[in-house]
Amino acid sequence: MNNNSRPKFPKRAVITGGMPYGDKLLHFGHIGGVFIQADVFARFLRDRIGEENVIFVSGTDCYGSPIVVKYQKLQEEGTLKGSIEDFVLANHLNQKQILENFQISLSFFGASGLGIAKDIHKAVSDEVFKTLYDNQKLLKLSTLQFYDEEKKSFLNGRQVTGRCPINNCQSEVGYADECGLGHQYNPSDLINPISTLSGQKPVLKEITNWYFDLESYTEELIKWVSEKEQKAEMRDYIVREFREFLKPPIIHFKKDDVPLLDSFKKELGNYTLEQDENKNNARLIFKTLKEREAACLVLFANNIKYRTGKTLVPFRLTGNIDWGVEVPIYENLDKLTFWVWPESLWAPISFTKAYLKTINKEADYPKWWSDHDSGLYQFIGEDNIYFYGPAEVAMFKAATKMKLNLPTLIANKHVLYFDKKASSSGTLKPPMAHELLEHYTVDQLRCHFLGFNLGSSNAAFKPKVYNPNPTHEGDPVVKEGSLLTNVFNRAIRTLFYSLQKYNNSLVPQIAVEAEILEAAEKTILSYELMMSRFEFHNVMNLLDSYIREINKMLSARLQTEDENVRNQVLVNGIHMIKTAMILLHPIAPSGCEMLREYFKVSKEVWDWQNIFKPLNNFYADKAHTFVFLEPRIDFFKKHESQLQ
Numbered sequence: 001m002n003n004n005s006r007p008k009f010p011k012r013a014v015i016t017g018g019m020p021y022g023d024k025l026l027h028f029g030h031i032g033g034v035f036i037q038a039d040v041f042a043r044f045l046r047d048r049i050g051e052e053n054v055i056f057v058s059g060t061d062c063y064g065s066p067i068v069v070k071y072q073k074l075q076e077e078g079t080l081k082g083s084i085e086d087f088v089l090a091n092h093l094n095q096k097q098i099l100e101n102f103q104i105s106l107s108f109f110g111a112s113g114l115g116i117a118k119d120i121h122k123a124v125s126d127e128v129f130k131t132l133y134d135n136q137k138l139l140k141l142s143t144l145q146f147y148d149e150e151k152k153s154f155l156n157g158r159q160v161t162g163r164c165p166i167n168n169c170q171s172e173v174g175y176a177d178e179c180g181l182g183h184q185y186n187p188s189d190l191i192n193p194i195s196t197l198s199g200q201k202p203v204l205k206e207i208t209n210w211y212f213d214l215e216s217y218t219e220e221l222i223k224w225v226s227e228k229e230q231k232a233e234m235r236d237y238i239v240r241e242f243r244e245f246l247k248p249p250i251i252h253f254k255k256d257d258v259p260l261l262d263s264f265k266k267e268l269g270n271y272t273l274e275q276d277e278n279k280n281n282a283r284l285i286f287k288t289l290k291e292r293e294a295a296c297l298v299l300f301a302n303n304i305k306y307r308t309g310k311t312l313v314p315f316r317l318t319g320n321i322d323w324g325v326e327v328p329i330y331e332n333l334d335k336l337t338f339w340v341w342p343e344s345l346w347a348p349i350s351f352t353k354a355y356l357k358t359i360n361k362e363a364d365y366p367k368w369w370s371d372h373d374s375g376l377y378q379f380i381g382e383d384n385i386y387f388y389g390p391a392e393v394a395m396f397k398a399a400t401k402m403k404l405n406l407p408t409l410i411a412n413k414h415v416l417y418f419d420k421k422a423s424s425s426g427t428l429k430p431p432m433a434h435e436l437l438e439h440y441t442v443d444q445l446r447c448h449f450l451g452f453n454l455g456s457s458n459a460a461f462k463p464k465v466y467n468p469n470p471t472h473e474g475d476p477v478v479k480e481g482s483l484l485t486n487v488f489n490r491a492i493r494t495l496f497y498s499l500q501k502y503n504n505s506l507v508p509q510i511a512v513e514a515e516i517l518e519a520a521e522k523t524i525l526s527y528e529l530m531m532s533r534f535e536f537h538n539v540m541n542l543l544d545s546y547i548r549e550i551n552k553m554l555s556a557r558l559q560t561e562d563e564n565v566r567n568q569v570l571v572n573g574i575h576m577i578k579t580a581m582i583l584l585h586p587i588a589p590s591g592c593e594m595l596r597e598y599f600k601v602s603k604e605v606w607d608w609q610n611i612f613k614p615l616n617n618f619y620a621d622k623a624h625t626f627v628f629l630e631p632r633i634d635f636f637k638k639h640e641s642q643l644q
Contacts, residue, residue: 023087023091031433032449056107103446110351127402130328146193154205161194169183189296210336245389252306377407378409380412381411416458451537481636520612582608598635600620
């Protein structure tokens with residue numbers, strides 16, 4: 001074994017899961033698209049670098065216009081009583097319970113506007129703002145904001161819907177200044193805006209807010225993402241998506257309109273014109289966003305239809321929604337609250353501090369977020385790459401005084417529902433997360449979602465119990481889980497029953513054969529590398545092959561009357577099952593813990609410092625016996641609805 005070729009892990013690690021909004025329960029995409037992968041990696045790191053060296057945090061995103069809109073709607077319908085805090089608290093508690101039901105092993109699941117995390121989050125928000133202001137990284141800009149004249153109210157975020165103005169955007173909906181895929185644009189560019197409060201077209205009024213000067217970090221971000229790419233620390237598609245936002249400011253328009261530019265060419269300023277040879281497309285490329293915005297006004301005045309391209313724009317930090325974290329008053333700008341997206345980016349800092357406070361280790365915070373030997377891993381959905389990528393990385397770089405570690409991003413593609421993006425307004429209603437547990441076990445669901453290759457492509461979730469046109473074929477959701485409920489259970493039972501029948505449960509005291517040790521070591525090292533690359537689907541394929549080999553070996557070689565041969569097979573089988581148990585521990589923790597207890601060994605067996613050692617290194621004495629396994633005992637269980 002060459003230790004120099006093995007992947008390196010940090011001394012300590014903070015892992016974050018995406019923050020669900022406080023206006024809803026968790027749907028299957030929250031669990032299957034982010035939380036299970038984050039949990040498996042957190043559990044793996046606890047085994048790999050030590051439980052005390054891992055903090056796994058997430059929490060309810062309490063603030064923002066989506067929550068206000070939902071709360072007001074339910075109030076108007078008469079289906080909800082109480083304050084908006086009561087509404088968010090109820091959803092937070094439900095989210096927390098659902099995560100626990102799926103065995104998501106968070107160190108701390110907080111809420112940005114509730115409980116112990118609330119005041120800490122306000123203090124962290126103030127610190128971030130002050131640091132950026134002192135470092136002269138903030139812009140005070142007067143821009144146009146949507147205003148509903150009928151409701152006499154400024155509109156924020158999802159209080160406005162329309163169509164995204166970004167060229168070739170595939171989002172189903174655009175909001176006030178961002179679309180469903182995270183593209184940023186000026187409110188004045190939103191196509192066909194409609195107020196969700198009145199259903200009327202809103203007007204635009206000037207208002208002043210604080211922005212982070214994101215554009216000025218273009219070169220630093222290009223360098224940072226190139227380093228990540230060279231070190232293979234982020235998935236290829238994340239690098240591609242990240243780079244999309246680092247393009248220069250571009251205006252797209254029809255090639256047929258190119259001759260019209262001659263009459264006002266000088267008004268457009270400095271630009272480069274590009275035309276597609278075989279397409280009816282043309283582009284104006286500018287060096288700065290300011291130059292592009294000025295050119296947009298010229299094109300609009302001359303009736304040239306255009307769309308803008310992705311680029312870095314000033315990142316809005318504040319708004320005027322009442323339900324939010326108050327912004328410190330600087331330069332007479334008062335009555336502002338933080339826009340929900342930026343404050344959610346530093347919320348994991350707040351949750352880490354809140355967790356450390358609960359265990360009386362507040363002074364240890366710098367070890368986790370500032371020390372060079374601590375890592376930050378953030379599991380997100382692909383729609384959020386802009387925020388956790390360019391916006392967060394640049395802000396963390398700019399907040400020099402806070403010395404924040406930069407993240408490793410693990411962005412997953414979409415988990416579709418029967419080949420379509422899940423939508424509660426569609427004809428086929430997607431199930432909520434808790435409803436899945438009425439038909440499947442946690443292990444079955446965890447294994448199934450891990451089997452998706454979300455690192456490179458969307459995957460379809462097709463539970464047979466919800467299929468409107470079911471076939472006679474099996475349920476795809478239980479396919480990966482059957483490796484545990486059928487194959488691994490059978491191998492474990494074969495081992496235990498044979499020990500009980502021939503050895504009175506006493507484990508033979510002989511050495512594991514070299515070829516078995518070598519095969520286990522090879523599997524362990526492959527697994528470790530796959531985990532370091534977040535290739536969870538490959539992990540499932542690897543374990544499938546290894547566990548089937550265990551079952552095959554035991555079934556074939558235990559059929560012998562030769563006691564010496566049989567004892568060797570049993571010892572080999574123990575080592576193989578012990579290896580599979582450790583590798584499965586992050587994926588199916590309950591069954592693996594049960595198996596450890598039946599082996600009668602301590603929790604030290606999970607420690608990767610000992611992973612290559614045979615199980616007899618953990619026996620209390622040489623005359624070691626396992627717990628007697630009664631008939632029909634399963635370590636990994638099927639759902640009761642499947643027991644027919």
